[in-house]
Amino acid sequence: MTSPLVWRISRESARLIGYKCTSCGWVSFPERKRTCKRCGAAPAEFEELQMKPFGKIISFVIQHRLPEGFQTPLPLAVVEFDEGARVYGEIIDCRPEEVQVGLEVEADLRVMYEENGLDIYSYKFKPRRGSA
Amino acid sequence: MVDIASYGVYVPRYRIKAEEINQAWGRSGGRGEKAVAAPDEDVLTMGVKAARAALMRASLDGAQVEAVYFASISSGYAENALAAQLAGLLGANQGVSVADFGLSTRSVTSALQACTDAMEAGRIGCGLVIASDRLIAKPGSDYELSYAAGAAALVLAKEGFASLGGFSAYSSGFVGRSRAEGQFHGTVDERFVMQQGFLEHISLAIQDLTKVMNITLDQFGQVVLHAPDLRWGNRALAQIGLDPKKHVSTFAQIGYAGCASFLVDLAYALEKLTSLRKILAVSYGPGGSDALALSVEKQPSKMHGLMTVEEQLNQKEHVSYSTYLRYSRLLGGPR
Ligand SMILES: [Zn+2]
Numbered sequence: 001m002t003s004p005l006v007w008r009i010s011r012e013s014a015r016l017i018g019y020k021c022t023s024c025g026w027v028s029f030p031e032r033k034r035t036c037k038r039c040g041a042a043p044a045e046f047e048e049l050q051m052k053p054f055g056k057i058i059s060f061v062i063q064h065r066l067p068e069g070f071q072t073p074l075p076l077a078v079v080e081f082d083e084g085a086r087v088y089g090e091i092i093d094c095r096p097e098e099v100q101v102g103l104e105v106e107a108d109l110r111v112m113y114e115e116n117g118l119d120i121y122s123y124k125f126k127p128r129r130g131s132a
Numbered sequence: 133m134v135d136i137a138s139y140g141v142y143v144p145r146y147r148i149k150a151e152e153i154n155q156a157w158g159r160s161g162g163r164g165e166k167a168v169a170a171p172d173e174d175v176l177t178m179g180v181k182a183a184r185a186a187l188m189r190a191s192l193d194g195a196q197v198e199a200v201y202f203a204s205i206s207s208g209y210a211e212n213a214l215a216a217q218l219a220g221l222l223g224a225n226q227g228v229s230v231a232d233f234g235l236s237t238r239s240v241t242s243a244l245q246a247c248t249d250a251m252e253a254g255r256i257g258c259g260l261v262i263a264s265d266r267l268i269a270k271p272g273s274d275y276e277l278s279y280a281a282g283a284a285a286l287v288l289a290k291e292g293f294a295s296l297g298g299f300s301a302y303s304s305g306f307v308g309r310s311r312a313e314g315q316f317h318g319t320v321d322e323r324f325v326m327q328q329g330f331l332e333h334i335s336l337a338i339q340d341l342t343k344v345m346n347i348t349l350d351q352f353g354q355v356v357l358h359a360p361d362l363r364w365g366n367r368a369l370a371q372i373g374l375d376p377k378k379h380v381s382t383f384a385q386i387g388y389a390g391c392a393s394f395l396v397d398l399a400y401a402l403e404k405l406t407s408l409r410k411i412l413a414v415s416y417g418p419g420g421s422d423a424l425a426l427s428v429e430k431q432p433s434k435m436h437g438l439m440t441v442e443e444q445l446n447q448k449e450h451v452s453y454s455t456y457l458r459y460s461r462l463l464g465g466p467r
Contacts, residue, residue: 012223065267071466092170093145109221110172111467118212121221121264129447 004122013122016053016107018044018085027051029085053107054128055081062096075099079125081107093126104128134248135292137258138192139399139432140185142178142283143386143444144169148456150277155273164362166387168451169266169281170206171459174467175204176214178283178392179264180221186260186285187222189435194223197287199259203233203391205417206265210313210339218262229256233391234253237265237358239419241299241424247288248296258289265390268460270316278361280387284395294402294411294428300341300393302333309360310418326364331371333421334358334414338372341412341423349373352425353408354380354401358394358415379399380404385445398426400441405431 002010011017018029025040027049038046060077063070077092077099091099092108105125112122146169150162169178179202187194200222201396215230232245233239247259264283269275288296308325311317334357342349355378359365362383369376380401382393389396394415401411411426423449434440441445451459458465 015223069466102443111174111177113467121177
């Protein structure tokens with residue numbers, strides 16, 4: 001079964017649809033917020049924004065101690081999309097030592113976890129390479 | 133008229149050499165390599181990427197697609213709606229026509245035919261056919277040397293760069309390789325399956341196509357054969373009397389990825405336009421074979437930021453057998 005939480009944000013998160021504050025341009029992703037975190041507009045007016053899958057690493061940690069079910073070492077980073085929205089995500093397809101602040105990354109749809117035998121998808125981030 | 137307006141291919145980044153697999157099992161030698169999916173990739177994530185590349189090449193929005201037909205033999209689900217999930221991920225409208233095809237690798241051409249039929253009936257004007265597979269062979273088996281992962285997609289529209297000129301189906305009840313749910317492919321008499329299954333079925337499908345279209349084999353510039361084994365493909369070329377130079381295959385580089393292999397090779401052929409602009413493409417799987425004739429009118433457009441099939445074949449990272457086993461998730465473990 002698609003769980004209520006997954007269903008609520010599936011369209012936004014799986015298709016990279018963000019919400020842009022009409023008064024200051026701040027982008028919220030994946031949830032549509034009631035108030036704007038930057039200009040404080042309350043209630044804020046947001047418009048839908050189709051984001052591109054590109055961004056860069058703002059900060060990161062390499063996790064070495066995690067519970068069972070996680071591969072370690074695991075790079076986790078705050079990524080800022082080119083549109084401005086910031087998210088927290090896994091860095092994949094590279095060695096932990098390649099991860100650095102400022103690294104240009106591309107959002108890549110992957111299986112996040114399994115829920116009652118159903119794969120649940122979201123974005124992880126891989127370094128931008130070649131013409132891809 | 134039904135045209136191919138665009139194609140998209142997704143080849144996972146990782147490769148394992150046949151030699152590395154053989155070494156793990158105490159055997160020596162081995163030619164070629166195959167594509168390996170990461171542990172967090174499945175038929176849906178790969179299918180989405182192939183489809184998005186196809187839409188991007190045609191400068192199309194998901195909302196402009198009126199059909200999403202999906203073919204796979206390795207989704208792992210007995211009940212689920214993958215075509216509908218793909219349609220949602222691609223941003224298609226809720227009224228989009230969706231259908232899941234499977235149970236035979238040949239279902240990739242069933243999907244293609246269904247989309248063509250819907251267009252010819254005037255029910256849709258633009259459709260997406262996606263094939264994606266992630267085949268996992270029993271460790272130590274012969275199939276382990278070739279079973280791979282990948283995805284490809286075609287956009288069908290009224291106007292494109294290649295036209296679908298003819299289609300011939302040949303069905304029998306013959307089943308070669310098959311697999312029960314949740315199990316590995318069982319061992320079959322490969323020689324018998326190659327002769328009685330593959331060679332017989334594709335020959336008869338091709339024979340019918342050439343007759344119906346009143347065309348001779350030498351008029352085709354490129355040939356795509358949906359062979360699950362490199363030797364089968366070569367045998368077929370010899371038996372049917374086709375020039376091996378016309379054979380377009382990614383088998384030696386990425387292995388065999390079920391339904392997807394047919395479309396990956398077809399996309400590769402479309403990309404390598406030759407002076408003889410006709411392509412013969414023949415699918416095969418349990419139950420039969422379908423033969424298609426395509427006429428390429430012009431070179432497909434090159435898109436900035438979109439990798440060619442050739443580039444995807446070359447962009448790779450080799451993994452060891454132990455990493456490959458971990459990625460296969462046969463041992464469980466984290467995604
Ligand atoms: Zn604001």
